[in-house]
Amino acid sequence: MNREAAAAYIGVEAQTLANWASTGKVRIPFLKIGRKVTYLKSDLDVYLASSKASTTR
Structure with missing residues (x-):
């Protein structure tokens, strides 16, 4: 799915997802083909x- 759909799926803004990808702050694998960024649903899951496991401590 594209960045906008992936961001909506995990509940953040698309720009946040872009920032995480560029800074490496949060590592969610993505595929980049040309200028297109694609996320796999399984990686988002x-x-x-x-993140759910780390917030329940």
């Missing part, structure tokens, strides 16, 4: 599961 892994991120959501790990």
Whole structure:
């Protein structure tokens, strides 16, 4: 899915996702083909599961 759809899926702004990708602050794998950035739903699910686990401590 594209950056906008991925951001909506995990509940952040598209610009936040772009910032995370450029700074490496949060590492969510993505594919870049030319100027197009694509995220796999399975990678977003892994991120959501790990962030949920870290916030329940």
